[in-house]
Amino acid sequence: MLFRSVLFALIGVSSRGEADVLGRALKAAVGQSGGAPPASAQPATASGKSATATPGLMEWAGELKSITLPDLLQLTVRQSPALQNAKLDIAIAEARIQQTWARNDWLAKAQLTGSRVNDVPQGATTINKDLRLGGSADLSRLLPTGGTIDVHVDTQYEFIRTTTVTDTINPLTGLPLVFTGAGTTWTNNVNLQLNQPLFRGRGRALFDANEARATLARDVATLARRIAAIQTVQSVISAYWDLVLAEQTVAITQGSLQLARERLRVTQIGADGGKVPRSEIPAVLQIIATREEDVLNGELSVLN
Numbered sequence: 308m309l310f311r312s313v314l315f316a317l318i319g320v321s322s323r324g325e326a327d328v329l330g331r332a333l334k335a336a337v338g339q340s341g342g343a344p345p346a347s348a349q350p351a352t353a354s355g356k357s358a359t360a361t362p363g364l365m366e367w368a369g370e371l372k373s374i375t376l377p378d379l380l381q382l383t384v385r386q387s388p389a390l391q392n393a394k395l396d397i398a399i400a401e402a403r404i405q406q407t408w409a410r411n412d413w414l415a416k417a418q419l420t421g422s423r424v425n426d427v428p429q430g431a432t433t434i435n436k437d438l439r440l441g442g443s444a445d446l447s448r449l450l451p452t453g454g455t456i457d458v459h460v461d462t463q464y465e466f467i468r469t470t471t472v473t474d475t476i477n478p479l480t481g482l483p484l485v486f487t488g489a490g491t492t493w494t495n496n497v498n499l500q501l502n503q504p505l506f507r508g509r510g511r512a513l514f515d516a517n518e519a520r521a522t523l524a525r526d527v528a529t530l531a532r533r534i535a536a537i538q539t540v541q542s543v544i545s546a547y548w549d550l551v552l553a554e555q556t557v558a559i560t561q562g563s564l565q566l567a568r569e570r571l572r573v574t575q576i577g578a579d580g581g582k583v584p585r586s587e588i589p590a591v592l593q594i595i596a597t598r599e600e601d602v603l604n605g606e607l608s609v610l611n
Contacts, residue, residue, distance in 0.1 A: 376547055383543050390539060393532030400525035407518040416445040432471045440464040451514045454503030463494040550609065557605035564598035571595060 374382075384390060424437040443461035450456060468489040475484045571591045577583030 376544070379547060380540060380543055383539060384536070387535070387539050389535040390532065393528065393535050396528040397525060397532060400521060400528045403521040404518060404525060407521055410449050410514065410517075413446055413448045416447075418443045431473065432469050434467065434469050436466070436468045438464075438466045449514070450503070451511050452503060453513055454501065456502075457498075457500040459496075459498040459500065461496045463492075465492040465494075466490070553605060553608040557602060557609060560598065560601045560605050564595065564602055567591065567595045567598050 420439075420441040422437075422439045424434060427434040427437070441461070441463045443459065445457060445459050447455060447457040466489070469487070471486045471488070473484045473486065476482070477484055571588070574583055574587055574591050578585045578588060
């Protein structure tokens with residue numbers, strides 16, 4: 308009640324809606340003769356309304372825009388934070404599922420090495436050229452049984468040329484004898500390695516465990532999004548029909564207010580003719596004040 312009183316004071320409700328209506332009406336009728344109506348606190352316009360009447364809450368709220376329930380639902384679904392968060396949770400869960408697919412990939416690794424040495428003396432022998440080239444490749448993957456398989460291939464190539472000076476003297480030239488040699492070597496290796504757990508850590512269930520866990524997380528996120536969507540739609544539909552009910556209630560209350568004002572007009576005419584006691588006018592004013600309060604409360608319900 309305190310909130311309503313303060314709100315009435317802020318929007319400037321007519322004196323008919325203020326407290327102690329009966330006392331104010333009787334005070335205004337003092338000094339008047341016959342069935343003359345009480346003096347109005349504010350000048351009236353040609354339409355019968357107060358010249359300084361304060362606009363209602365509906366006018367202060369601005370122009371009303373109509374919207375259908377399907378359009379309202381589509382707008383809410385697009386802008387709902389809960390649905391947007393649920394959509395992101397599903398995308399994250401699907402990405403985690405894709406991360407587990409790496410277990411089905413083959414892992415390839417390759418390495419290439421090379422070296423060259425020229426003119427390296429080793430006692431009486433000099434290595435004129437030593438060229439070495441090597442390469443290796445590995446191909447491995449996890450097996451659905453929980454094991455691993457690895458295929459290894461490597462090759463080595465070596466070319467060497469040497470010169471050896473002996474202590475033997477050539478009788479024709481008088482110089483030491485010199486021997487030159489060269490050779491090429493190829494080495495190739497192929498290895499196949501298989502590792503398989505026989506007890507713990509084997510089997511398809513363990514191999515697919517991470518994907519199953521990620522799939523369950525995705526299903527939970529999907530169900531959470533459905534729940535959020537259902538709750539959002541329920542809230543929108545409930546609020547929509549609450550708004551319709553509030554608008555219809557305001558319309559009915561406004562019609563009741565108009566009837567009360569018409570009753571006041573008829574009562575004032577009867578009082579002027581002496582057919583109706585003047586004591587009935589304050590009661591009608593009290594009814595009008597109650598109807599105005601009901602209209603105000605209804606407008607507040609619509610705006611909320």
